[in-house]
Amino acid sequence: MFGPLGFSLAPSVRRSRTLYKWIKPIADWYANLAGYRKMGLKYDDLLVEENPEVQKALTRLTPREAYDRAYRFKVASLLSVNHKPLPKEQWLPVSEDVRYLKPHVQEVVKEVEERHTWDTMEVRRK
Amino acid sequence: MLAARTSASRGATRLARSFATVVDSAGVKVASVDYGQPTSAVTLLVKAGSRYQTKPGVAHALKNFAFRGTSKRSALGTIRETELYGGVLSSSLSREYLALTAEFLRGDEEYFVDLLSSFVTSAKLTRHEMAEIVHPVIEAEAASAQEDPATRALEIAHTLAFRAGLGYSLFAAPHSHVTTEDVKTFASSAFSKDGIAVLGTGIEQSALQELVQKHLNASQLSGSGLKTSASSYYGGETRVEHGSGLQTVFIGYGTTTPSAELAALSAHISAQPSLKWSQSTVPSATGLTAGTTVQSVYLPYSDAALFGILVQGPTSQAVKQAGQAAVKALKDATGSSGLKAEDLKKAVAKAKFQAASVSESREGIFSVLGSKVLAGSDASVDSLVSSLDKINSAAFSKATSALVKAKPTYVAVGDVDTLPYADELGL
Numbered sequence: 001m002f003g004p005l006g007f008s009l010a011p012s013v014r015r016s017r018t019l020y021k022w023i024k025p026i027a028d029w030y031a032n033l034a035g036y037r038k039m040g041l042k043y044d045d046l047l048v049e050e051n052p053e054v055q056k057a058l059t060r061l062t063p064r065e066a067y068d069r070a071y072r073f074k075v076a077s078l079l080s081v082n083h084k085p086l087p088k089e090q091w092l093p094v095s096e097d098v099r100y101l102k103p104h105v106q107e108v109v110k111e112v113e114e115r116h117t118w119d120t121m122e123v124r125r126k
Numbered sequence: 127m128l129a130a131r132t133s134a135s136r137g138a139t140r141l142a143r144s145f146a147t148v149v150d151s152a153g154v155k156v157a158s159v160d161y162g163q164p165t166s167a168v169t170l171l172v173k174a175g176s177r178y179q180t181k182p183g184v185a186h187a188l189k190n191f192a193f194r195g196t197s198k199r200s201a202l203g204t205i206r207e208t209e210l211y212g213g214v215l216s217s218s219l220s221r222e223y224l225a226l227t228a229e230f231l232r233g234d235e236e237y238f239v240d241l242l243s244s245f246v247t248s249a250k251l252t253r254h255e256m257a258e259i260v261h262p263v264i265e266a267e268a269a270s271a272q273e274d275p276a277t278r279a280l281e282i283a284h285t286l287a288f289r290a291g292l293g294y295s296l297f298a299a300p301h302s303h304v305t306t307e308d309v310k311t312f313a314s315s316a317f318s319k320d321g322i323a324v325l326g327t328g329i330e331q332s333a334l335q336e337l338v339q340k341h342l343n344a345s346q347l348s349g350s351g352l353k354t355s356a357s358s359y360y361g362g363e364t365r366v367e368h369g370s371g372l373q374t375v376f377i378g379y380g381t382t383t384p385s386a387e388l389a390a391l392s393a394h395i396s397a398q399p400s401l402k403w404s405q406s407t408v409p410s411a412t413g414l415t416a417g418t419t420v421q422s423v424y425l426p427y428s429d430a431a432l433f434g435i436l437v438q439g440p441t442s443q444a445v446k447q448a449g450q451a452a453v454k455a456l457k458d459a460t461g462s463s464g465l466k467a468e469d470l471k472k473a474v475a476k477a478k479f480q481a482a483s484v485s486e487s488r489e490g491i492f493s494v495l496g497s498k499v500l501a502g503s504d505a506s507v508d509s510l511v512s513s514l515d516k517i518n519s520a521a522f523s524k525a526t527s528a529l530v531k532a533k534p535t536y537v538a539v540g541d542v543d544t545l546p547y548a549d550e551l552g553l
Contacts, residue, residue: 060254111200118206 038085057104158326166328174316178352183298318349361533378434387525392424394473410455442544
């Protein structure tokens with residue numbers, strides 16, 4: 001629950017069709033309001049990377065993804081220095097705001113958990 | 127006394143013949159032999175050696191993907207669970223076959239057969255495994271192969287002798303750019319019904335067959351099989367600078383018809399003494415200085431064979447001397463006068479012993495008889511030995527003189543300034 005991806009109610013919301021219908025517009029509105037798309041960033045760029053799981057996941061990006069991520073950070077830091085977001089036509093389109101890092105983080109977390117299970121298992125004679 | 131002797135000889139024939147039954151189980155060939163060993167071993171033999179590779183190094187990469195993540199268990203799970211069973215997993219690559227072997231205590235075969243078959247049915251071959259585990263291992267293996275002058279000489283000799291196909295190196299180059307996509311394409315065509323055989327030692331044939339039927343679902347082996355063109359022999363000469371290790375020279379000949387006569391020739395030329403700490407009395411060992419070795423190499427493949435003499439020594443001068451003696455011995459043995467009757471007898475006896483003793487070890491059985499199982503031919507040690515029995519001097523001189531008529535393959539690895547050239551050895 002308190003893994004590197006943080007706490008999320010999204011899976012349970014997505015499971016109920018009514019709840020999803022009500023909450024989706026609010027979520028979209030919130031994501032736009034958060035303003036990271038104005039800086040040319042994707043949601044996964046905001047993920048806290050100061051932990052071993054995310055660090056490992058970052059090494060598993062394709063060279064292209066890693067390059068694009070670094071480029072987005074460079075653009076965003078420049079905009080931050082200038083105190084000015086991108087012009088509106090250059091904002092990150094919603095279609096491009098995909099979770100490119102999440103699957104890798106999930107995979108790494110699964111591996112860490114599996115290692116923990118093997119390390120702490122008890123062997124019983126059948 | 128007499129009764130004991132007959133039963134012993136009956137035991138020996140049963141032993142030698144017992145690998146001969148090959149049964150198609152779930153479309154895959156299964157063969158097993160049980161001598162009553164305390165441990166069992168199962169080898170999955172896949173026709174995915176380096177001769178079939180579509181890109182340099184892809185077979186080597188696939189070999190190192192063995193026992194990594196599959197859809198059934200992760201790489202870590204494989205290792206930890208195998209440790210719990212006390213098993214040993216290994217993979218090896220030859221020019222024709224990729225062999226995955228699991229050795230374990232009797233009774234654990236269910237888990238290990240499942241483990242081996244999950245590699246061919248559901249290996250994940252992910253990009254991060256390639257970058258994190260497989261690639262560093264490939265690089266290390268390639269680097270250590272580069273360091274060994276004998277391995278290097280044989281690799282280069284294969285390339286000179288057969289060029290494409292059998293000439294491809296077993297090792298990926300340290301700078302190779304094999305991607306997971308390449309490995310996946312290679313694996314998907316390699317994992318076909320005709321290209322896989324399951325071999326067991328220390329396990330009942332019927333038990334292994336049952337397990338294979340249960341775990342290796344042939345419908346998942348949808349590959350079309352790898353194809354390669356027939357080998358042909360070229361030959362040539364090359365010299366390679368090598369900083370460390372012994373000065374090495376390889377003198378070889380290739381042929382597209384492997385025969386028992388060549389095995390006998392190899393046994394005749396080999397200067398390995400039969401008695402420890404002694405000097406061999408074969409002609410190729412005349413004038414050998416301390417630390418210099420003359421080994422004969424006979425590598426039969428499905429459609430070709432490479433015969434050669436590997437001379438290694440501390441100095442170029444010693445190698446030159448030993449090389450000249452070896453070439454002279456080879457010329458004498460293959461010349462018009464042929465081999466003396468007792469020399470031929472000695473050579474055949476030595477070759478027969480070598481052929482028979484492979485059935486003692488697990489690796490020997492798998493490497494020598496595995497290819498026969500896959501080809502569906504008579505996979506018994508008997509057939510190996512009996513073909514040597516049929517050798518006569520006429521057939522010997524015919525096969526060997528045909529061999530040395532071809533252009534020689536000559537490789538010098540080490541100090542290229544002082545190592546002899548092929549003509550200086552009398553080739």
